[in-house]
Every structure is written in C-alpha cells, then in structure tokens.
Amino acid sequence: MFPLRRNRRLRSNESIRSLVRETIITPNDFLVPLFVVEGKNIKEEIPSMPNYFRLSLDLLEKEVKELWNLGLKSVLLFVKVPDKLKDNKGTEAVNVNGLMQRAIKTVKNAVPDMLVMTDVALDPYSSYGHDGIVENGQILNDETSAVLAQMSVSHALAGANFVAPSDMMDGRILEIREALEDEGLINTGIMSYSAKYASAFYGPFRDALDSAPVNIKNVPKDKKTYQMDPANRFEALRETEMDIDEGADIVMVKPGLCYLDIVREIKNEVEVPVAVYQVSGEYAMLKAAAEKGWLDHDAVMMEQIIAIKRAGADIIASYFAKDVVKLL
Numbered sequence: 001m002f003p004l005r006r007n008r009r010l011r012s013n014e015s016i017r018s019l020v021r022e023t024i025i026t027p028n029d030f031l032v033p034l035f036v037v038e039g040k041n042i043k044e045e046i047p048s049m050p051n052y053f054r055l056s057l058d059l060l061e062k063e064v065k066e067l068w069n070l071g072l073k074s075v076l077l078f079v080k081v082p083d084k085l086k087d088n089k090g091t092e093a094v095n096v097n098g099l100m101q102r103a104i105k106t107v108k109n110a111v112p113d114m115l116v117m118t119d120v121a122l123d124p125y126s127s128y129g130h131d132g133i134v135e136n137g138q139i140l141n142d143e144t145s146a147v148l149a150q151m152s153v154s155h156a157l158a159g160a161n162f163v164a165p166s167d168m169m170d171g172r173i174l175e176i177r178e179a180l181e182d183e184g185l186i187n188t189g190i191m192s193y194s195a196k197y198a199s200a201f202y203g204p205f206r207d208a209l210d211s212a213p214v215n216i217k218n219v220p221k222d223k224k225t226y227q228m229d230p231a232n233r234f235e236a237l238r239e240t241e242m243d244i245d246e247g248a249d250i251v252m253v254k255p256g257l258c259y260l261d262i263v264r265e266i267k268n269e270v271e272v273p274v275a276v277y278q279v280s281g282e283y284a285m286l287k288a289a290a291e292k293g294w295l296d297h298d299a300v301m302m303e304q305i306i307a308i309k310r311a312g313a314d315i316i317a318s319y320f321a322k323d324v325v326k327l328l
C-alpha cells in the first residue's frame, strides 16, 4: 500500500512551489503610512517603532520619491500637531494652511501620480486625545461628523485622492460624501475604517503622534464608546455594510493579524476592495522580538504579510511596506 495522494510532490522544490503558490506579494499591494512633523530637516525615530520616523516636509518629499522608485504608489498621511494648536473642536484640522494640507501639496508636487490618502479623525488635533469632540464625558457623534466632513473637503481641496475616516462616528461616511459632492469633489474617494476595533495595538502610533487620550476627570480614557469590541464579529459586518451603503469606495479592517477571521468574512460578503491595516503594535512586536534575536525579522514579516493577503486583503497598510518591497 502507498498513500493515495502524495501532497509533498507539490512541495518538493522551489520551482514547483512557486508554480502552485496561491498568494503573491507585489508593491501594488501596499499603502504606506507616513508621519509628518513641522520643521526642517527633521527625521525623528519613533521610540516604540524602531526604524520608523516622523518627517518634516522637506524630507517627506525625499521619502515619497524613494517610495515611488521602489514601486510604492500610495501613501496614507498622518500629522503630529503641536500642543498649542490642539483644542476640543478640531480648529486646526480644517486650517487650509495646516500641516496636513501642506503635506498633501508637498507629496503631490514631488510625485504627482502618488496616490494620497489622508487620515480623517480629530485625535491628533484634540487636546483630549479623542477622535471626536468631548462634552460631559461623551464623545459627540453628530457634531464630530460635521467637522470631519469639513476636514475631508479641506484635504480634497489640497489635492488628496482619498480621505480615510478612522474615527468610527456613526453616519460620517454619508456626511463626508455629501460634503464632497456639494463642493463638486466627485472624484475624491473614501476609504472607510469600517471595522476598527478598540485595540491595545495602537499604542506606538499614539506615541508617534502624541495623541493618546489624556488622563483628565470627565474624559474617557479609552475609545471603547466608538471603536469596536474585539469580541464582536457580526458588528464588523454591520459596520462595513453600512459604510458601503453610505458611499465608502474601500472598506478597512484594523488591526490586521488578530482580526484575519474578520477580514475573510468581510471579503466573502462585500464587493468593494478590502484594506487591512497592520498597525503600529504589530510592527513594534516583531521589531522587539527580532532585536532580542528571538524571531527572524524578514521571515516573520513576509509570513505576516502573506497571511494578511491570503485572508482577503486587497490593500495592505503596513509600516513594513518598504522593507518587504526591498526583499521581493
């Protein structure tokens, strides 16, 4: 007797393995998150994100040219806002000469075909570190959505191709879509963070932007009243379907690795592209383990990226994008 099927035949050498490989990573898969700061010639390493930097506009220009030459054609912009410009209304978020608005123009001037997506939420601009306006211990939904719509219009006018609302207010996709249409910005897309969980993996990102919720009486210390409970699955489908109905062109699941079951489920249900955000904590975890010599950095990185794509990601937002592409 012999085994009826010998699956190992399809694994016996790299040529046959590459012939039957189901998931292939290319530079087209990636969206590159970038952190921008005020100043000149500034490249500050983020302590909890080794080898990832905050860049001033002049170095942002250099960076996007380098990304473009590596075949990376999409960026997702975040800005670190000085404390003195933060308030509880997102005033700086809608400043036409704000750092984000200038960053968009910088990228577009440097590499006109680079696809520019922008984060839309109030947290980097909020003196309380919340994605919305805070009042009496509550994060106000509708008042926040109105500011996010204005913010989206100002990003689009500065040249953003897509706005990416990451705030999880109810109804904001429709409000943003209407505001864009009213301004004639019909070609500006919306990538909605549709299934965004209240995750402990965002810590290093909040270090990067100095945007963590503050410890003040009557201000919630976490984002659990707007971001989703990690225990929930149906809620992710509901959020995603609602965002598509409201006008989202692309939906997103965030974080990545711990939520790949959700990615597959959404990918099976929806007919718009699905993005996955491999977040800062996922990046930090691997960097830390590799630094200790406990994990093989490049091998684990590639395995994680393949897993995200295999789960159903059409787009991967990842701090590893450049490292991955250099290895391909």
Ligand code: PBG
Pocket: 119, 121, 123, 131, 166, 167, 201, 202, 203, 204, 205, 206, 223, 278, 279, 280, 281
């Ligand atoms: C802002 C925002 C966050 C991230 C993306 N947009 C942080 C948060 O919601 O607290 C996290 C990204 C990461 O951890 O890499 N709303």
